[in-house]
Structures are given as structure tokens and as C-alpha cells.
Amino acid sequence: MVEITIRKRQREDAAFTQRKFFKKTARGKVIKVVRERYLRDDVSCGIEKCRECASTLESHLPFSGAVDHKLFPNGHFVLPDTNVFLAQMDLMESSFFRSPIILLQTVLEEVRHRSLPLYNRLKALMKLDEKRTWMFYNEFRLKHNFIHNRETAVVREVGESPNDRNDRAIRVGTAWYNTHISLTRPPIRGRPVPVLPTIVLLTDDVGNRLKAEKEKIPCSSVQQYYLSTGALTAGIKAGQLYQGHFNANQFNFLEGSVTVEAYSKPVLLIGRENMNRAVQGDIVTIEVFNEQEWKAPTDEVVDQESTLKNDDADESDEEGERIVIEEKAPRPEGLSRPISEKQPTGRVVGIIKRNWRAYVCHIDSTSLNSSTTTSLSQQTVFATPVSRLLPRIRMRTRQAPALLGQKILVTIDKWDITSRYPEGHFVRALGKVESKEAEQESLLLEFDVPYRPFGKAILDCLPAEGEQWVVPPKGAHIPAWRDREDLRPLNICSIDPPGCEDIDDALHARRLPNGNIEAGVHIADVSHFVLPDNPMDAEAAARGTTVYLVDKRIDMLPALLGTNLCSLRPFVERLAFSVIWELTPDAKIKKTRFTKSVIASKCAFTYEEAQIRKDDLNRQDDLTDSIRLLNTLAQKLKAGRMAAGALNLASPEVKIHLDSAESSDPIDVEQKELRETNSLVEEFMLLANISVAEKIQEAFPQTAVLRRHMPPPKANFERLQDILQKRRGIPLDVSSSGALAASLDKCIDPNEPAFNTLVRIMATRCMLSAEYFCSGSVPKDAFGHYGLASPIYTHFTSPIRRYADVLVHRQLAAAISYGTLHASLHSKTHVEHTLDVVNKRHRMAQMAGRASVEFYVGLALKARGERSATLRTGKVTEEAFVIRMFRNGINVFVSKLGIEGLVTFKRETRFDANNYTFVIPGSGQGGEDVVIAVFDKVTVSIEVEKDKNTQRGKVKMTLFKPIVDSI
């Protein structure tokens, strides 16, 4: 039974009980707001055993406060004012500050108004047991005393600013406390005079201190820290304007860059002002400063989350009184940096095109006002995007409490000049963080992978027979058979990874009477089903490629085509597009022809099965013979390519076994399989691609869809070359792909077998990526594919999962006069535009695939960590190699898991940029200095921790060997 009472008020309290003020609404109207206040006398002072304030709460302040302070031998309590918390929250939180704290309601409310994150920290502080804090509600306190009518509730006087009023309330509160103590511990006759502790007002405000001293209130100041404010680079000297895509630096949120053709290195944009509200992916106009102003890129990691964590979502940026948290990344101005390190530096003067879209974010819980789930009021909060390249987004929503802990989609609407953060709005929620569905969907959204189901119009483009469709029987008037060769009798077979359903390609080979060998590659005839200008084609062009995640596949074409009608399944007839060569036994091409065909695959092998079949000497049938022929030819083709300078770069493939039980490790890192049959398929696909490229280039010199790989600029290799030279004394010749291949072969460390792979991996990162291009847009000498060492190349062999291949099919068909080329493929601009989209989707698909793997690796690591915690086998540790150095940390690569991690050092280190070493003084076994250099093998302990703000499982690595880096 609760007691329900009516709160009565005496009339004369009217001035205290109503607060009138004016408020400006969002629309700009000014309205008058009246609020009531009820004063009461049951507000407790919080000191234990106090005679008057009977209180049942446990956390009392000790009777005499803290007795160990020099200035206050009789004991004291600290009453800090607002600025102490705003400016020196770290000090208050640290374990050095142990005095009991009296927190006035006025102070708490002021902190709340000024900075919500600091307010949250203050609340957390109050809850700690070792800190003895008591919340005193001075705004509600009314006390009638027989001698004086003294209240702590304070009313603003005429001409007094709100700040002054608050300061006065704080002083009144302190005075009240001191009086209260003396009144509740009166001297009793016959007993010794009680020793009274003091309540001390802690404030840095000199004015406040003066007033307090005048009113005889004990007070003190805190040691001031010096906060340097950032000085931004300024000065607009002569400069030309350039245009390019803005790229954020994922390690340092205050730096970005734009690649322009005029300079060999990207132009740096340092500092918030110079970045001028550009967002990753926007097309911007930049102005480059004079050469004296050029800087070197930062080598420090500056994390957006930790640096900006005290920023408040609701604040406008005109607030003058706010304490600015340090945000400048220190520039190594004074230190000698080689001139070559400096890069052109500039600033953004205008934004040409915003490439904003919906981003996957989490709500930043420290920016939340009311976290009760029943709150219906609108709040302004921060949404932190999952991608490190994007700034935090400010948004208003009424569902903030419900959205905490979920991944949400937020889109940016605008970024005002006066605003520190872009503004956006809520689009939809994806689901709880770390639930598989939400993470999967979030991944697809982050990389802008179109994954919506196909619409009805697209399904109408499929053949009406659906699953029942078959190649119609041969006949002169059947359109499907027009100009198609009947290759059904040939011993065609397909070789693919296990579990493959969308079989793009099949091969065959047979001896010819003249001693040569006929070999053929047959590709699914997708362009027969996907006609230009129909909705299915438009959708496929927009998707660009099939996306492979660990647990899901987003198809470019409806499954009916991909896994059935186009797929070259065995034992059924299928339409195909064939490339047939006549080769000498030495694998030299004598003749090439292209034709549309109908095939009937005799068998679908996995790589392993084909290998076994080939090696099985008991088998002597035609099909096996065909495989053996292909194999021999492939070996010769490969040898020829290597001689021409093809590169063999390594990338470890991390394979996730989804269905493995908890007990065994789901992650397995496999090197690419190097069976002969793998190489067989690879060589012939390459050969087909090259032959087709030559043909369509010849037929359509202006608009052929080709693929190239530009040679990497020497500058990209500079650092790697330098490191290899300085640390291992091995030169890296990058003059040509052949020279590079040869150099890489020589990068061996007899003590460390993984060294060669590591160098190959680092070399891969220096490469540019391959891209599709339109032959008419680029001079012929830029057609080449550096990695494959081929003067011309295209993609022809996987039309089911790549859109560019579909275009190539169309062009090839026209080239062999199978049909006319659609008008769009005659237009250079159209082809360029389409390939732009395809290139972008391709990149995104790769990143999505990698992110999916990383997610599962994270899960597996977490499981491993939990297992080792329960089994007490110690931390999870792995070997890693150092691949990059920063001023305050190193980047390591864990080869076993295929992941990278950043290890930052908290203790003193000496960083030698020139020699790529880190010296950690006095941390070795015997107190000697420990030196870590690039390429060194170290051991790191890995744990997955959940960042409480972003809700991401972050892989955290700390150095385990040679030293244990304690925090």
C-alpha cells in the first residue's frame, strides 16, 4: 500500500515555486514556459548519523569526511563546482582523488546541460563504491529553522545571469552544509566541544573564490592544466584548383587525401577546416598550397571515438564557454623529415558532388539523454558509422532508447557550414548487433551491395518454361539452333571447386590427325537469355557482379539462370559460347575460332576428382585422355607465361568452415590449392580471355570491353624497397614485372619460411588494382595487364557472375557475325559509364567478402578466447609479423588467421622512422632495451572486446613477445 498525498504549498512561496522563462522553439518562435517547483524539507544531507536527516540509503558520507588532508585536519568534504567537472573530469575519476564528494543538484544539472557525455561519466563516478559521493538536492530543499529561515533553494535576482545564479546557489549550498553540521552537532554541556569537519567549495573560478571568501565560505582551487588549443594550418597562397574523390584516412580522422593526376602523390588535407565537411567518396575541388606549406602524412593514429567522446550531440558550435578537447594531431615540424616524404597539401574549396547514401551505424550510447525505454520524447543523438572512414552523424529520433544495441541505417541530409557534424535521419533498423542477420545485412549495406529480391518484371524476362526449359531439339527453323555448332558428341567436362552450382565453363581436348591438338573452352551462353535493354539486363548491370559472403551469395542473375539454365551441368544439353584452338604439342596457337554451340557435358569434376582421374593410370578412356592433354598443354602455357614475366603473388585464403562444431576451430587458412588441375583450368581460362580480347578489339576498336592492370608507380614500392634494403639487404627490382617476379623469388629468409609469402603479400598491396576499361578511351600502350604480363586482356569466362563478361559475350557474338551489336555497345560513353559502375561494384564486392570473413574470424576468435578462459589455458596468442610502423604503434599481420591488427604502445618508446625500428627502453628480460623492427616475428595475444559505444567486436592485439605490453 503506497501512500498517496497531495503536496500543499504555502502561499508566500510563490516566488520560489514558479519559474518563468522564455524558450525558442525549433521553428524560431519564442514561447513562454512556466514550470512549477515544490520545495520540501525531507532532503537529506547524506552524512551518516546526522541527527536531523534520517535517511535509509546506504551510501552515506563518513561522519567526519576525509581526515587525512593537511589543510583540514578536522576532516572535510569536497563540494566541487561545475567547472571542476567540466574541465577536470579525468582528475575526479582517477583513483588519486579519494575525498568524499558532495554533489549539488545545481552542479549536476549544469554539467548535464553543458555536456551529456561528461554527465554520463559523472553519473558513473557516483556509482563507484570507492568514491564516496552524495547527491544533495539543494534546489528542492526548504528548511525552516527557528532561528533563521534559511533555504538552499535560490531564486535568480534581477540582473543576475544564470551562471551567477548557479554559482550563488553553490555557495549557499556550501554555507548551508557548514551551518547544518554545526547545528546538528551542538556542544553539549559537560562534554568536550565536538570537532566539526568542513565542507570545502572546490572551484577554479577566481571570481567565485573571492565571493566565497567574502562570505566566509571555505574554498580552494584545483591545479590548472594547460590545454593547448590547436592551431590550424592557414594561409592561402597561390594555388590551382583540382578535382578528385575525397578519401578519408582510416587511421586518423583529421586527415584526408585526394588523388589528382597532376601530382604523383595524393594531395593531403589536414585538419577539419581544410577538409571542409567533405565525406568519403565525395567529389571535391581542392586548392593546393605552396610547396613550403607541404606536409608529410601523419604517422600517428588518432582515433575519432576517443578524441571526440566528450562532444555533445545537441550542442551548436557557437558555444563559447565549452571546453575544447584537444584534437590536433601533432605534426613533426621540427624533426627532420626527408623532403621526399612531404606530399602536396591543400584544402577543399568546394564540393562538386555528394556521394552520400545510407550508412550502417550504431547509436553512440554516451550521446543519449534518457535511456529509459519508455521515453517518447525526441532526442538528438550521434550515430557512429561502422566504417572508420566516415564522420559521426547527428540525427534526431524518438526511438533512440529502442535503437541502442541495434545496427541501424542512417542517411546524411546536409552538413552546414556552422556545424561540426553532418545531419542525417533514420532510415530503418537492421536488427540486434552481432546477430548474424543484422551483421550480414549491415555488411551488404556498408558496401552498397544491391541485395533486394528481384522484381516481377525481371522474372517475366525468364523463359516461360522455367525449370522445365530444355534445349529444343535440333531443327533448321528453330531459332535457338541458328548458327550454332552441334558439339554434343565432344568429351566436354567441367572442373570446379566442390559444391559449385553455377558452372560457367567446361573444357575439352583431342588429338587431331595432323599431330596438333584441338582444345576448347566452352562458356555458358548467358547473353542468349539476358538480352540488352530488358529489365533483367538493367538489374544485372546495376549489380555488376555476384557477391560472395561466407554464408550467403547475392546473385547477379536470378537463380533459375545461374544454377540451372545457364549452368553447364553434366548429362544435359546446354547452350554455350565456345573458343576452340588448334595448338601444336608445344602449346603454340595455330588457329583460333569462336562459335556459339550446344554442348552436353559428360561429367562435372571437382579439382580433386579430376586430379585423381588424371593420375589413375588404369583409366584410358577418351575423357581422361582429354584431361591429360589439357594438363600437358597447360603446363607449357604456364611456362611460357612465366618466361614472359607473369607475377605469382600470394594472398592467403582464409576459409571459414561454417558447419564445424564448437569444439574444433572454424577458421582455417589455406593457401590456394596448387593442384595441377587448378592450374589447368586457370591457364585455359586465361588463354580464352586473351584470345577473345584480341578478337573484339579488332572488331570494335572504339568500344571493346577490356581489362587492364596498370603497372604500379615506382613510388608505391619505395617504402617496401627501403625496408627490404635496410632490414634485410635485399634489393627489389621493380623495373618490370619480370624483374619484380625474379626479385620476389629471391626474397628468402632461410630461418623463416613464411618470409617470402609475407613479402609477396606486402608487394601485392603496392599494386594497383585491375579494372575494366573501354578500348577507345585509352591509348593502346596502356592496355596491358601487368600481373599477367599480357598486352591485352578481358573477362569472358564467367558471365553468370560478372556483368562485364556478358558485354564481352555480346561483342564477341557480333564480331563473329552471329548477330548485330546493340547500339548501346557502340557508344563509348555508355560503355565507359557501365564499366565505371561495374568496377565500383567489383571493388565493393571484394571488400564485402573480406569483411564477412573478418566477422567470422572475429566470432571464432571470441569463441576461442572464451574457451581458453574457461579452460584456463591462458590468453589466445598467435605469431605475427610486423609490417608497418607508426609513431605510437605497429601494424602486425597474423598469417595464420589472415588478419591485421594495430598494436599501440602506452609506454615510452623511441621510434626511428629511417630504420623502421621501435625501441622500447628497459622492457626486456634483464631490463635492456628491446628493439622491434619491420619483418620481425612477434607474438601477440588476441582478444575480441566489445567497444561499449560502437558495439563492435574489436580485435584487440597486445604484444606478448618480446615484451608484454602492460597497459
Next chain:
Amino acid sequence: MMSLRIEILNEGGFRSDGRRQYELREITFDSTTQASSDGSARVTHGLTEVLVSVFGPREARVRSQTLHDRATIHVEASIAPLSTGDRRRRGRGDKRILELAAMIKATFEPVVQTSLYPRSQIDIFVQVLQQDGGVLQAAINATTIALINAGVPLTDYVCAVTGGAHAAAPMLDLTALEESDLPHMTVASMPRSGRLTLVSMETRLHIDRFEEILRLAGEAGAVIHKEMRAVVKERTKGLLEGMSIGLRVSKAAEEDAMVENE
């Protein structure tokens, strides 16, 4: 101006205006306002202020709308333009106003003993002078007092209160700030039987919490009832005194007249 971020219920158990959860705001009843009506009452709950005037029972103005066996009740409501912080004129046909009037009518129709006045009409005018949450609650309470002052026979008092669900604990008598932040309901009860005559909720709330607050609001109705009874007693005492003075005066005048006549 910095935006205000008020905590609905802070850790000390205090609400934004200094009350605790189960404390109701100050209630005042003022019966002396309108001389022209048959009965009127001005009620405040904290800063919310509603004035109700009752006319009747009297002859119906529109014959066709009368009922042969009982009186009809008409309710009209209006909201003063300055009742919230900004001056906003609300037309007569505003949905919220119509809803308020309809609720009051539906609430009092079974409570007023209409069968005593066939073919008559009782008019109730509700004016909201100031809004700070709990408008319906104040209107119902004011109507009860106004009807009593007008001498209209009721089967029982109708006492209304608002209740809301904060994550930590239920709360009573919500201000406008609290109403915009929490799910809440208005409950009107008849204290003699303890039964509920009006229950109105428009925000989402789980059934279990709903039950909790429903019962609480019913109990709060009893507290308000006590206040109302005290007020009515005061007024009746005042009236009686006035009447007895009048009686003495008239008796004295009669005696004088008798003396004169003699």
C-alpha cells in the same frame, strides 16, 4: 538558448518539479466564480486550470433533441489561446476539443440522475484556462463540483487523476513535460463503489504495468474525493450560514412588520 534536458525521475526519487512519485500536485477548488451560471467551479492541478459552468436543468432550446423520459446533457469545450506557452487559437471544431467534450458527456450521462428532469437540458461549458498536463482530469473534477454547486443530483462524485509509467516506477498526476515523455492514462472513479467510470489511454503500455497503474489511479481518486468533499462541505456550511442569516433577517423583518401591524 540551450535546450533543456530534464530528468523525469532522478536517482534521489525526485521528479523534475520536486515531487516524489506518488505525490499529487496542489489542488484548489474555487466555487465562487460565475454568478450567471447555475453552478460553476474553477479547479487547478498545479498549473493546469479549468473552469466549468453549468446551466440547467432548464427548458430545452431545440425541441427535437429532447428525450421524453429524461434530460439531455450538452457539453461544449474551449481552450484559451494562451493556455500553453505559445498563443494558438483553436477553432471550435478542433478534434481534441470535441473529444474532450464527448468524453465528459459520456462520463456524466450515467452519473447525473437525468430521469428526474424529463424533456429538459443541462448545459456544461468547459473552459481550459491553462494547460500543464492532466486537462481531462481537471475538467472532470471541475464538472463534478460545478454540477454539485448547481444542485444537479448525482449518484456519486466522479474523481479523476492521471497516471503514468516511468521505467523505474509508476507516477501520478503528470505535468505536460511528463506526459510527452511517458505512456500515461486518465482514470475517473466513483469513490463510493470504487468502480471506474472513465479509462482513457492513447500510448502503448504493457498489460501488467497497465494494471499496476490502474489500481494506483483508483486509489488516488479516493484521495481527491476527500478534498472534494471537504470543499463541498465548506461551501454548504457557508450557504447555510448565509441562509440562516437571511432567515434571521427575514424573521426580524416579519416581527417588525407584525409589530407595525399591531
Next chain:
Amino acid sequence: MRPPSPSIAEKDFFFNALNQNLRLDGRELLEPRQLGISFGSELGHVECSLGKTRVLAHVDAKMVRPEAQRPFEGLITIHCELSPMAGSEYEPGRQSDEEIALARMLDKIFRRSDAIDRETLCIIAGERVWHLHLSIHALADAGGLLDCASLASAAALRHFRRSEVEVIGAREVIVHDSTTRAPVPLAMHHTPFCVSFAFYSPPGVGREPRMLLDPAGLEQRLAHGMLTLALTPQRELAVVHKAGGLPLAPESLMGAVQVAARRARELEAWLDVRVREDWGRKKVEVR
């Protein structure tokens, strides 16, 4: 024209039957009428029937500028029409009291209770949002019009899908045709279902008032008190409306709430099956 008050004979018959726990159409006291639903060819066009009461609901969406005070939210308007087709008491052209009451209740149930996530209807904040328009037409009124209308509305909102929109560079908006890109269902926080009860004074002193679920025409007119509850299948009450009428003890009220909670779950299951069936038939999307 107001329907004539029930005659004394009807009244007596009804109450006599009620005293013996019998209803005029033979149902149990807490038994609802038969449900029926049929979908139109467009998504969001639904006709619902509850016994003999029939209601048509239609949802469509268009893009408009948002309100200045709420630039992040879409708009929802609900429009009701009770034409004479529904019953002779409704006059054409004039808004009757019942129409107003119906519109108000539906507004409370679907709009004020935040059933539809309005923030997801935002396309470009401050410039373009979706404006959903729900229109209700009563085709036949045999009592329980509100329950039927709310079921039809819930079905229409569930059934409806809006075109997919793409925003380029924060300026341009492209609306995709629903055949090329599969249309998108509305994001609903919860689906409320409306359940009505009629109460009658107890036959004798000290007894409890009687309660009927889903009152039909005459039962509604003779009721001493009405209680309308809108709740979600997750046991949350969205709207409680008991305006005057027979006073109830809190226990009776809670009893009705529990009955309504069970009914809401039944309705949800039933509706889910029907809507999915129709989507399958229409082949709205293919995965």
C-alpha cells in the same frame, strides 16, 4: 435518421436471454463472429468482414513535403466514410457522430500509438517524405464496426508495399517502378488489434456486470457501457477507451483485458497467414 430505440419487447427479450447467458445469435458470451478477408488486385486494398459487418480499407502513398516541426517523419492520414450503404441511419454528405468517433478511434489506434514507424518514411529530411493515406469505407454495419474497420486497416497496412526510392547525392530522388525493383513493405513497430466489449448492469444486487465480446447491432444499442481496447499480440495495450457508461471494478476491466489479449494473438496469426498467401499469389518478389 436515427435508428428507432429498441422496443420494449425487444429489450425484455434480450435481457431475459442474457440472464440465462444466451445471446440472440446463439453465440457464447465471449465468442466472436466469423472473420472474412479478401484482397484486391492492388497491394493495400483489403475488404474485411466480421459477421455481417463489412469494411473496405485502402492504403496508398505519395511523396510530399514534411511538416516543419517534424522534418524527419512521414505523414499518415486516416479518412473514414460511412455512407448510407452501411446503414439507413447514416446520411450522405454529412459527417455523423459515429463517423467522427470511428475516425478518432482509428487515429488513436494507428497513428497516435505509433504503430507505423514514421521515421522510416523519410526520404530527404525536410524536403521529401512519404504521405500514407488510409481510407476506410463501411459497406455494411451490423455492429462492431470499429473492430472490423481496425482489422481491415491492419490488414491493409500489412499488405501494402511502397515503391523503392533511391536518393542520389542528397538531392535527386528516383522512384523505382514496382516491377523492376521489388516494392518495400511498411516498417511497423507493432500491429494493433481492436476488441470491443459491451457491458450490462448486473441482474441483481451484489452481482457482477455481464460482458459480451464483439457485440452485434442490437446488443450494442442496448449496452449500458462499452469498452474498446486496442492491443498488440505482444501484450501491450495501445488504446483503452471507456468513456462513461456502467462503472466497472478494476477486476472486471482486467478480465476483459486478458480476454482481449488472447483474441489479439488469434487475430494476428490469422491475418499473417492470409496476407502471406496473397503475396505468394501475386508474386510480389522473388529471392
